[in-house]
Amino acid sequence: MKPNNLLEMLHRTVERFPEKDALLWKESGTYQHITYQKLWNRIYDAASGLNHLGIGENDKVAILSNSNPMWGITDFAAASLRAVSVPVYPTLPSEQVAYILKNADVRTVVVENEEQRDKVLAGDANVENIITMYPGESFSSTESNLSFFKLEKIGEENRIPDWEERWQKINRDQLTTIIHTSGTTGKPNGVMLSHGNFLSNMEAVQFWLIELLPEDLTLSYLPLSHVFERMAGYYMPLSVGTTIAYAESIDTIQENLKEISPTVLTSVPRLFEKVYAKVLDEIDNGTPIKQKVFNWAINIGIERYERYLNAPVNELILGEVMPSDFMRKWKVAERLVYQKVKKELGGRIRGMVSGGGTLNPDVAQFFWAIDLPILEGYGLTETSPVITTNPMVRAKVGTVGKVMPNLDVRIAADGEVLVRGPSVMKGYYNNEEATANAFEGDWLYTGDIGELDEDNYLKIIDRKKRILVLSTGKNVAPQVIENAVNENSFIEQSLVIGDQRKYIICLVNPDFETLLPWAKQNGIRSESLDEICRHKIVKDLIEDKVKEHTKDLAEYEKPKKVVIIGEQWTVETGELTPKLSVRVNVIENKYKNLIEESYAEDSPSNSQMETGATAGYA
Structure with missing residues (x-):
């Protein structure tokens, strides 16, 4: 039976794996951990603390922080009260922070540190409470300016007696978050997404993508403020009992990959492009023999990928795609070339997902060739986010994959991609005009030009306005x-x-x-x-x-x-x-x-x- 809301989704995992590590993160050079049961208890405390501050249904709680355990605790705690989280990128300057806080009618802000708190104070947003995750030594707690530890302590002492009964009554139509678009071409709009938007997208993605397992370990380095990371890198792993490790920063991703050795990685294309460019640069500066071996190995890998792509389904199921003489060559290529690249990514990755932008086909083909499946997808903040993705068995390089099974996509006369279905947003917050302009009936304009090939795989050409x-x-x-x-x-x-x-x-x-x-x-x-x-x-x-x-x-x-x-x-x-x-x-x-x-x-x-x-x- 499908969960009715995100709290129920997480609670099912807590019941199955109470003592399993949910999150890993680094503090003072050492990785810390929290189990699913302890994570749930802290969500209860934080929710009770927010409730004590007067936060209730449809109140807006902003989160201005890099990814860490308290980000997710705040998100789930607010959702359990029928409140609405408003993620804000921690890299934004104070004037943009102020715009988002005012646009979303935010009452309470949870900030990472004093630097982020100063951004809130520097703006003219009228917020009632500021809660700081990592306060400095000079921090002075007041009734409306308190630490996250203090919030949880207040909640522990004032626990909501019927909290479980409350969140169990939340249905899929309840608004859970307002995520502001990146604003590449103007002022950002606040995208309203419900519990059902996210849940329906997760259910569809599980149909196509790498099957996440409880024994998997993912490395999260994209900000949770980004809808792609929040759904694919946070909600989905938590729904099955996977452990999530947080990278310290984008700058330390290479080091963290080797420390954590993840089995699954989600990323925007830029990380994959940089790894690809680094490998090619090393080969270009290598000896002629090294270049020859590398090119031979890549060609073997490409042939293997193409055999899989074109093989009948029954051969894939029976594992009869590769002749034995070819597999001997492939194993040599694996030992001489593929393993060395895999080692740079931690050595255990069995699949990667690329979203948030178009991946260069040459880059995608390279990773498939070295036996690191990279599944490119496509989506928008407005669609929670995934619209299409490449399936593991039939991934087609150069496309963003097939349409999610619970969505419809059509191409307009001018080439624009239109989409409709249960993961499409409720609208833009406080902007009826923008909402009306975004739809043709129940079809959402994506703003992207695309085309469907003969196998119904979608290819994105560019932004319509670009x-x-x-x-x-x-x-x-x-x-x-x-x-x-x-x-x-x-x-x-x-x-x-x-x-x-x-x-x-x-x-x-x-x-x-x-x-x-x-x-x-x-x-x-x-x-x-x-x-x-x-x-x-x-x-x-x-x-x-x-x-x-x-x-x-x-x-x-x-x-x-x-x-x-x-x-x-x-x-x-x-x-x-x-x-x-x-x-x-x-x-x-x-x-x-x-x-x-x-x-x-x-x-x-x-x-x-x-x-x-x-x-x-x-």
């Missing part, structure tokens, strides 16, 4: 070009510009962790990122890499100029969203003068690129 129409009449999907450019280890992010222009140009943000050591080895001693990016050999390097990675594209899809940006694009400085996507409007506005200057120069020939660099061009 399709560039050149003055020559050619339509350009920038995402394909940016994905190709970003494959290189010297390039962190890129942005293609060219709407209503004769040709496209490419703004490139280098991967300074890779570029700076290379520059030093080549005699560039400057400490200024701007000066380094202006140096001729750096400009030549980046230009050559862009040419190399776009050589197979149509002529009108090849950037005719490359502009190197001599400063880092970050979430904190506003160029990136918290899920590391580029904010197109922000970057185009910030570098408006530089873009105009690039186009004002003489038009380059098709065989020549021009490169510029800037450090904070406004």
Whole structure:
């Protein structure tokens, strides 16, 4: 029997695995743990504490923190009171935090530390309570400004006597969260999602994806503020009794992978792209023998993948797909190449899920070739989030998979993907106009251009608003070009510009962790990122890499100029969203003068690129 709400979902796991570790996290260099039963008890205490503060049905409780046990405790505690959690990315500046708090009518905010509390205090949001997870030594507790420990203590002393009876009455239609969109093209909207939205999406995903098991161990490094991580990396593992380990940060992911040795990993494409670029860079700098062995092994892996993709289902079930002589070659390739890459990811991964953006097909094919299945999916915050995903048995590289069995998808006349079903949002909070504009009847406009192939697999081409129409009449999907450019280890992010222009140009943000050591080895001693990016050999390097990675594209899809940006694009400085996507409007506005200057120069020939660099061009 299906659970009626998220609390019931978790409680079933607690009853099955009370003494099993639910969460692992690092404090003072050592991993801590909490069992499912202790996690449940702390949710009870936190819920009772919030209840004592006056939090009740449909009250809004914001969570402004990196992922840690208290994030999830707050989320479930609020949900048990029929209250509504409002996740806020901890990387957002104070003015954006204030906007979200006001937009969602937040009464209480749970913050990670004093830095996050200061953001709340700096804004003009009218909140009643601030609860701090990790208060500093100078922290002074008051009735409306207390520590998370104090909240739980209050709850322990004032436990809700009928708490279980209360949460058991919550049905699937109850609003549980308001998640604000990333705002890549304007002000974020608050997406209203119910218990049923999440539960229906989880039930559909379990039909297609890697089957999570109680003995699995996942590593969570994406913020729980992100709907993809919250559903696939948190709710789903907790629903089956899997143990979740939290990475310390994105910067320590490589170290944490080796420490934890997860069996399943969910990620946005950028992590997979960086691992791929690092491996290729190492091979390019290796001996001819090493390169030959690597290429042979990859070709063996690709052949194995293609055999699986094209094999009849009965052969897959019986395990009769691979001839014995081929398997001998594959085992040699596994020992010489695949195992070395797997070791860098902890050595135990049996499957990975990519979401939150389009994965480059070359990257996906590489991981399948080395026997690390990577299942790409597609979805939106508005759909809780998964719309399509590749099934484990029939994953097709270059697509985002098949439509969830409880959803309907159709392609509009202009190519836009439309979706309807039980995981589609209730609407945008306090914005009836935006909600009305998002739907055609019960069909949700996704804002993405896509197509269904002959096997009904969906391929996403680009965001509808991002399709560039050149003055020559050619339509350009920038995402394909940016994905190709970003494959290189010297390039962190890129942005293609060219709407209503004769040709496209490419703004490139280098991967300074890779570029700076290379520059030093080549005699560039400057400490200024701007000066380094202006140096001729750096400009030549980046230009050559862009040419190399776009050589197979149509002529009108090849950037005719490359502009190197001599400063880092970050979430904190506003160029990136918290899920590391580029904010197109922000970057185009910030570098408006530089873009105009690039186009004002003489038009380059098709065989020549021009490169510029800037450090904070406004």
